[in-house]
Amino acid sequence: MRRTVTTMAAVSDDAALVALFERLALEAGREVMRVYREGCEVDRKADASPVTEADRKAEKIILAGLRAACPHVPCVAEEEVSAGIVPADLGAEFFLIDPLDGTKEFVNRRTDFTVNIALVRNGVPQVGVVFAPCTGKLYSGLPGHAEAAEVDADFRVADRRPIAARQGVKPLAVVASRSHNTPETEAYIASLGGAEIVSVGSSLKFCLVAGAEADVYPRFGRTMEWDTAAGDAVLRAAGGVTVTLDGAPLRYGKRNQPDDADFANPHFIAKGR
Incomplete structure (x- = not known):
């Protein structure tokens, strides 16, 4: 299911796309944790939500990787949108990026913040990776298969396992x-x-x-x-x-x-x- 991705002219191989997302999420997560350890200033966007150096640098890493591998797929990323940078036409497929979801948790020194990368196809989120760099939790999904994995202190992935949502459990x-x-x-x-x-x-x-x-x-x-x-x-x-x-x-x-x-x-x- 996993292999290295260099360039993809179009999004056609979902397994390769998951591998790309994971690589970029780990790279971005490493930078997020550097800022988390060293500390940073907290700015406010126009809607009063917080934004930090970690948000901006993680987004830069992710966008550079996506645009190199899939140059024809539009990217919608939180900090670019905040700066007024939005694709004119999304087309049938586009990427959605939140480089640091849970900035409030990050600022308040909690651990449950994540790096998020997804492919939307015809209005449906079909491929996605969520990485929680502080706890080393990595989740990935593509049509028909979802996984969870652990990431160690050197940002190496181990202990992959399939996951499935449950039903019929009481109490909820x-x-x-x-x-x-x-x-x-x-x-x-x-x-x-x-x-x-x-x-x-x-x-x-x-x-x-x-x-x-x-x-x-x-x-x-x-x-x-x-x-x-x-x-x-x-x-x-x-x-x-x-x-x-x-x-x-x-x-x-x-x-x-x-x-x-x-x-x-x-x-x-x-x-x-």
Whole structure:
């Protein structure tokens, strides 16, 4: 399933793409951990969300690698979008990049932040990698297959294992945002009755559902597509689903929305099979 990727004129080999994503996520994660150890200033973007040197340098690493390997595939990356750099036409396939998901966790010296890279194909996140550099957790997914792995202190990958979302477990384990909980989320969890609640930051919430460590991730707060695409791809590869409140699959590449910004997600529920 894994092999080295140098250039791909078009996205056609999902296994090779996972290998590329993993390599870039590990490189970016190494830089994130350097900044984490040394410390850095925290700036604020126009929407008041935090951004750091780690976000910017990790994104630069990822974009350079993706554009070298797949020069014809558009890239939508959080910090570039914040700077006004957005592809004019997404086409049928595009990359979504969040170089440091969980910047609040990073700034507050917690461990549950991630590097996220995904390929969206016809509105569906089909290939994704999520790497938590502080804990060494690496998740990957492509249609029909999802994996979890451990990454050691030298950023070497070991102990790969397939993962699959579970179904029919009672009581449910519900994973909720550590930094963005809302009254609507609490009401939804209460409606499930007797659910165990696990709080964690970043896209790891999707990965816990994908790996059968949780059953449901309800999100009734604001997210952007780069926040969710990689974790969503892993979950779907593991047999789970992410749906909007009307039951439709969450779609990607949303632009010119009448009531929200480009790439903003509606509320959704991610769950096992």
